Amino acid sequence: MTISKNKKIIKIINNKKFKDKIIQLSHGDGGIKTGELINNLLLKYFGNEILNKLEDSAVLNCSGKRIAYTTDSFVVNPIFFPGGDIGKLSICGTINDLVTTGCTPVAMSLSFILEEGFPVPDFEKILYSIKNTTSDAKLKIVTGDTKVVEKGSADKIFINTSGIGFLGNNIDISPCKIEVGDKIMINGGIAEHGTAILSSRKEFNFKTSLVSDCAPLSSLVNDMLSASKKIHALRDATRGGLASILFELARASETNINIYEDKIPVKKEVRGICEFLGLDPLYIANEGKMVVFVDRKDADKVLQAMKKNKYGKDSRIIGEVTKKGEGLIILITELGTKRILDLQYSEQLPRIC
Amino acid sequence: MKSNIKELVEYLNNNKPDHKINIMEVCGTHTMAISRYGLRQLIPESINLISGPGCPVCVTPAGDIDSIIEIAGKYEVSIFTFGDILRVPGSKSSLYNERSEGKDINICYSPADALDFAKNNPERKVIFIAIGFETTIPLTSVIIKRAYREKINNFYIYNTHKLIPEALELLLLDKEVEIDAFLCPGHVSAIIGSKPYNFIAEDYHIPCVISGFEPIDILESIATIIRQINKDISEVDIQYKRVVKEEGNPTAVKLIYEVFDKSDSVWRGLGNIPGSGLKLKKKFLKFDAKTYFPVKRFKSREPAGCECGDVLKGIKKPAECRLFSKICKPENPVGPCMVSSEGSCAAYYKYEKLKV
DSSP: OOSOOOHHHHHHTOOSSOOOSSOOGGGGSSSHHHHHHIIIIIHHHHOOTTGGGOOSSEEEEETTEEEEEEEEEEOOSSSEETTEEHHHHHHHHHHHHHHTTTOEEEEEEEEEEEETTOOHHHHHHHHHHHHHHHHHTTOEEEEEEEEEEOTTSSSSEEEEEEEEEEEOTTOOOOGGGOOTTOEEEESSOSSHHHHHHHHHSTTTOOOOOOOOOOOOOHHHHHHHHHHOSOEEEEEEOOTTHHHHHHHHHHHHHTEEEEEEGGGSOOOHHHHHHHHHHTOOGGGSOOSSOEEEEEOGGGHHHHHHHHHHSTTOTTOEEEEEEEEESSOOEEEEOTTSOEEEEOOOOOOSOOOOO | OOHHHHHHHHHHHHTOOSSOEEEEEEEHHHHHHHHHTTGGGTSOTTEEEEEEEEOTTTTSOHHHHHHHHHHHHHSOOEEEEOGGGGGOOOSSOOHHHHHHTTOOEEEOSSHHHHHHHHHHOTTSOEEEEEOOSTTTHHHHHHHHHHHHHTTOTTEEEEEOOBOHHHHHHHHHHOTTOOOSEEEEOHHHHHHHOSGGGHHHHHHSOOOEEEOOSSHHHHHHHHHHHHHHHHHTOOOEEESOTTTOOTTOOHHHHHHHHHHEEEEEEEETTTEEEEEEEEEEOGGGGGGBHHHHSOOOOOOOOOOTTOOHHHHHTTSSOGGGSTTBTTTBBTTBOSSGGGTSTTOHHHHHHHHSSSOO
């Protein structure tokens, strides 16, 4: 689930009691309200030593074997968008949550909630796309479920998934491994998923060639892990964008980070749409972007490995961990001025994933 | 740093005024750009950039939000609005909360979307919240004319449109407000041109520069202002020449006054400003939501402790408000300046909350 995932942030916003009387869209946008919902309501009932970590995937010990386990739901509107569809998105999202642990994904479940009247050709198009994505990522759908609800009770199709992966005993990737001096990298342009979804909504009528970056990143992570044993942290920069996950990781590792604005890849078209709509690309969702913290000595090696992978051609080093601290992210702007990146109240962009 | 920016920064440092000067950026988009690019870090301290009333959401008084909520509660209507206004707190609630409670409130990105909805759903009564300055008024005019032409009888606007130059004059007359120069809005000026600011330069001897939104545009405009101040002259200059012409866009201005007449308007923080608003001409009155959906006007109040009014006049910087970042935050905005993507409190919170 791509909800806000770090116990330290959750601590900051811990109000103890969940005060809201009704669920609003902001409870699902990955921002501060989502954090309150998880911490003050969900953890109250289900909190345990594994769930409390609020990582992208849980790591379980099963008779000496380590297994990564995750679940996710997909409600994107529109269901077909440039660069993907709800089917491809559901597979990529689940895989990318799994591989942040460094595991090899092996199997997934798939549940469909279908609205009465949903056209079968559309459903089949989605199934075809799921098949292609699972083959690309070399994993199987091993169990599933289908429910149909009355017209109006759901919007066309919702998908729920879960996924498991095997984790080698020598792999230990976690925010607490982050060290001063680590280089921070990303595998290409940011904010492409969010802006592609927005521009494909009929109310905008933008004509762009922009496509979502939606991609399964298991091979990319595998290539990184082959290049270096010193990968300290991985994070899938989905809802909340690059800035939000940097915030989470900096807080979790109690380090300060410098990020260089002119090093962050942003396509011209993405920048244009963001300017037009008053959005900051640093806070817009990605669905195929992995942020990597790696020991500085191995940074070039990992960067080269990333660039050779088809999902990492535009990989860049975008910053570094400067010192131990309270988790400040300092953005050095193109003009050389500095500003602090903070966790933001999310924009009004419902149902982008 | 790019060489042209470096030159401008050097120019400003070499020619900085020996006393503090206040330059008001009228437009919220300028406020955002200044904060986002950290331009205050580049310019000498004696050049004090202060934000003005140029964020349409911010200057919409709580009373308007209250009335819209009353209308949504009393009548069966579908309300269409730009997203920014949803979270602006009224006296008791916001449109965002009302939507969660089940009121039919929709976000749209163009007034034409609201009109199309009305046309395709003749059984529904559709109200578009018409908000904004000279930049967006022509768009409202276009749809009103279209609704009239196509005889769409279930479409209305809740009109809160406002005019910029009249508000600037009020600020100049306010003894509490100290302004040495205006950084004039780029988009509004693309419509009205540079002439409506002439009285500011001529009668009040205040330099005005119409600026673009890139860092280089803003720095260049500030340099022009400093040049004028050092020479002791006051002129209206257009830095944003690639978009703004001296005569503006006469077609768009004509459109505004084909549909609207000037009227008074209440601005949050500034009060009633004669001639700063617009009302629908008699011919188009049937599209006026305030006429067709009357509601009792109870006494609206601005949120306690909120200093948006002083922020909008440039008397206070956001961080000088007692509520700023303590109680008033983007997730829990007390005043509109924290809500809007063009609001100065939002800009400071987002980009300048902590000084590095």
